[in-house]
Amino acid sequence: MTLYLLPNLLGSNLDHSxxxxxxxxxxxxxxxGLIAESEGGGRRYLKQFSxxxxxxxxxxxxxKSSAQKNELDFLLEPVINGENWGVVSDCGLPCLADPGAALVRRARYHNLLVHTFSGPSSITHALVLSGLSGQSFHFHGYLPKEPKERAKTLKVYEKTLRTTHIFIEAPYRNLHTYQACLDTLKPTTLLSVATQLTTPEEWIQTAPISWWRTQKEISSKIMKKPTIFLFTAEK
Structure with a gap:
């Protein structure tokens, strides 16, 4: 009957209401039924509700992010047969930097009713809180892992002036990405780092690269913690 794209919280031990x-x-x-990234994550999500x-x-x-058309159609079979199923990511909104887009595309192919809701997204939260341009922005997902390719990619992004570039990283690689920004971007480029959004430990700062290079205590704030990076080159 209906496929519900369900928002999830960005942190644990939060009141969903x-x-x-x-x-x-x-x-x-x-x-x-529920379609989830992991069974444990799905069960924890359901326990919050009646x-x-x-x-x-x-x-x-x-x-699975690698699911093929036949696998996606199998997931949608109960909905095709008249049931209500939800889709949930481990955190945030399905389809935004998480699996789900291909499933929704197949649901559209089958003319199924798909419904979504407003809810927490670390990407949009970070953008709004950064003070950087929300008129022109680009979400890039993950940067290349190889250092030379990562630096090359950052330089290419930096050439697009007055556009906010947004990217994420696996928490254990945050320090590599942060240091790459300091080593590669121009001193005047504005960098924003946002971590643990919507939780009591939320921290976000926006400043020129020249300022970030003087800071010695940043690593403890972002090490192995969910973090969003944003930057804008204004000249």
Missing amino acids: LFLPISVDHAVSTLD TKKKPHEMPIALL
Whole structure:
């Protein structure tokens, strides 16, 4: 019947009623099953809500980023047959830097009803809180892992003036990415670093690269913590 794209919290031990609209509670209460990145993450999500079935009894199907059309169609089969299923990421919104887009595309192919909700997104939260341009921005996902390619990519992005470039990194690689920005970007380029958004430990700072190069305590703030990087070259 309906495929619900469900927002999730950006941190653990948070009250979902403070961040998610009440319409999400209603949608989850109608679910016959859930499509998730991981079974554990899916079960933890369901435990926050009142559900038709007990969370440990709710069918959970796993969505792989490499799923092919036949696998996606298999996931959608219950919806095609008249059931309500949800899609949830381990954090944030499905389809934004997370699996889900291909599944929604197949749902459109089958003319299924797809519904989404407003909710936390580290990408948009970081952009709004950074003070950088929200009129022209580009989300790039992950930077290349190889140092030379990473530096080359940053230089290419920096040539696009007055555009906010946004990228993410695996938490254990945050320091590599941060240092690459300091080593590669111009002193006048504005860099924003946002970590642990919406949690009590939230921290965000925006300043020229020249300022960041003088800071000695940044590593402890971002090491192995979910972090978003943004920068804008203004000249």
